[in-house]
Amino acid sequence: MATIIGLPKLSPTMEEGVLAKWIKKEGEAVSPGDIIAEVETDKANMDFPLEDEGTLLKLLVKEGDTVKLGAPVAIIGKPGEDVTALTAQAANAAPAASAPPPPPGPAPAKPPAAAPAKPAPAASSKAAPAPVAGRILASPIAKTLAAEHGIDLRRVKGSGPGGRIVERDVQAMLQDGARAEPAPDEDEAEPEAAPAARAPAARPAPPPPPHPSTGEGEGDDFTDKSLSLMRKTIARRLLEAKQTIPHFYVTGDVDAAKLVAFRADLNAILGEEHKVSINDVIVKAVAAALVRLPAANASFLGDRIRTHGRVHIGVAVAVEDGLITPVVRDADKKGIRAISAEIKELAGRARIRKLLPEEMTGGTFTVSNLGMYGVDVFQAIINPPEAGILAVGAVRKVPVVDGDRLVIGERLTLSLSCDHRVIDGALGARLLAELKKILEHPAILAA
C-alpha cells in the first residue's frame, strides 16, 4: 500500500526545511537508508534518508519549497499504484504536523463498513485501541514532553496498551540522556534545546519583530529579504541568550610577544601545510585554562549547575549569511596541531553547510575571534547552555615603556563574557588571568 513520507527532523532545532535538491527521481526504487533528497535546515544542508522500501511514486514538493516538519514530501509504494487519493490527502494535510502523517485508509472505492457497531457495554470498557500500523501511538502528554525536549517519538518504545508511548517512556528516555540528536557522551553539555526545554515557561516565543515603518516617501531606497532558516535561528537563539543570560564582561591585554614567536617557531617546524593560527593556540589555551578552573566549564540548567567533566570548545565560524559554531571535542587532550587541523576541516565543511548536527552541538565553551578583521576588542554573546565565551581581538604592535626606553611591543586584547548565574566576577577574573599566564608563557602548553 502506498504511503506518504513526511519531512523528518534532521537537526535538533529545525522546525521546517527547504527541499534543496531531489537526489532520487519519481519512479526510482528505493530502500531503507537511501538518501532521497538534500534538505536545507537551519543549521546545514542535511541528507534526508529514507526508512522505507519501495518505489518513489510521487514527489510532492519542488526543489526550493519550504516544508514544515512532518509535512508530506513524497509518496512511496509499489510500482504502478494509483496515488490520486493520497496526493489529494497530502494536499490537505496539516502542514504543521509534527509527526509523519498517518498512512491513508483503504482507497475510497470502499465506503466505511455500514454494519452497525457492536454497542459498547455500559460499564467502562477496558479495551485498549488496537495499534494502527505505521502510526505512532503516544499519549498527549508523551507527545507534549517529546516536543519540548526534541525527542523523536519514533525512537521511543511504548510500554502502554498496543505499544502506546506513555509519559514514563519519554521520561526514561530523558533520564538516559538519549535524545533525538545523535547521542552525545554522558558528561557532555546538553544539546542546545535542552535548557529551554527544562523550563519551557521561561522561554517565551520572541514576539515577531515589529514591522519597520516603511516610510514609503519618495526617494526611499531599501531592499527586504526574507530570513533564511539560519538567520531565523540566529535571531531566536541570540535574542534568547542576550535576554535571559545575565552577561558580564572581563577584559584584559595579553603581552603577545612570546605567543607570536611561539607560533612562528611552530610553523617553521610544521611547514606551510600544517601551519597553525594564533586562534588555534588560543583554543588550546582556553581548554587548558578550563581544566585548571573546572567551575567555569559548566552550564546553568534552571534548578542546578552542571559542571562538565570534558572540555569541548566551540569555534565561531563566519559563513555566508550567518555563523556556525563547530565544536572541537576534548580540546584539552589534543595538541595544537591536531586542533588546528580539526578546525580547518570543520570550518571548511561549515562554509559549504555540510556539518552534522552533532558536530555543532555539545560545546562547553566558545572562542570567537575577529582579529583577522583588525578588531581590537569586542564583547561576544554567550552560546547557551555554555557559561562563557572568549572574544579575541587582533595582535597589534604598541609602544611599550621598557625602563627608560620606548620599545615596540605586541598586545592582544581578550574579552570574556560570563553567565553570572554560573561564573562570578572573581572566577571570571581568575579565568582571564589564567589565560593571560598561558598565552604569555605558551611553553606551559607543552608542559
Add this chain to the structure above:
Amino acid sequence: MAVISYREALNQAMTEEMERDPNVFLMGEEVGHYQGAYKVSQGMLARFGERRVVDTPIAECGFAGVGVGAAMVGLRPIIEFMTWNFSLVAIDQIINNAAKIRQMSGGQFTIPIVFRGPGGCAVQVAAQHSQALEAFYAHVPGLKVIMPSVPSDAKGLLKAAIRDDNPVVFIESETLYSVTGEVPPGEYTISIGKGDVKRPGKDATIVSWSKALHTVVEAAKLLDKEGIDVEIVDPRTLRPLDDEIIFDSVRKTHRCVVVGEGWPVAHFGKEIAYRVQKMCLDDLDAPVEVVTSEDVPMPYARNLELEVLPAAKDVVDAVKAALYVE
C-alpha cells in the same frame, strides 16, 4: 476545633440560619415531632415552634410545591425529603417550577429554596430506595447541586445554600450522618461552586464527592502502600462545578479518575471526564477513568449490594489502569 457529626453540622447550619433570619423555615415528613427521620432536625421544633418546623403528610409533590410558593412570596424554605428517592414524585415542582420561575417571570420572582435529604445507597433498602440521582438534577439549568462529604463542608455549604436566592438541591447521605469531623468554630459559610483538595498527591487525580469520597480515601491508603500517591479533589458542588481545581490537579498529575455512586450511563463523572479531556488534552497520559455503580437496579442482598457499589478495589484498579501498571 470542635469534632461533630455530619448530622449535627446540618442541624447547626439550619439552627443558625433560622436564628439569623425569621423567613427561614423547615418543612418535611417527620421533621418536627419525630425530630427528623435521621434526627437531623433534633431539638428544632422545641426551639422554633410549629410555625417554623412543619410536619407534612406523606405528599412530596404537595409540600415541595408549597415550598416553591412560599419562596415566591418571600420566605426561605428548607424542604426535607426523607430520601431523595421520594423527590421523584416531586420532580416536576423542582424542575418545572423551582428551576424555571425566576427566568420565566423575567426575574420578578426569586426562588430561595433548599431541597435537602439523603441520597444514594444506604444499607439494604433495595432498588427503589438506593438511588443516586445527582445526575438528574445536575442536568437542569436553574438548579444548584451540592454534595458535601464531610461535616465542615456540610455546615458551611448548607448555610450558603439557605442564603442563596436560587433553588439548591442539597444531597446528603444516610451513611454519612454519623461520620464525624472537625468543624471551624463560629460563623462561616463555604462558597457554592468551590472545590477542595482533600488530599494532595502527585501520581493521579481522583475526583470524588459525598459518600464515594470516603471509599476513595480508603483506596488512597491502599495505593500508598504500593507507592502510588494520589491527589483527591472534592468538587463539593456539582453544579456549578469548580473546573479549575480539577484542571489544575490534572495538569500536575497527568492522570484523572472520577469516582461517584450512580449508574454509568450519563453519570455526572462522564461530564467531568468530558471537561478534563477538552481542557487538559495535552496534559493527559491516559484516558480519564470513571468508576461508578454497576448498571443495574440495586439488589437487596447485602453481598450483591456491595458488588454493585464502587469499592476501594475498583478505585485502585482504575488508578492503576490510568498509570499503566498491573
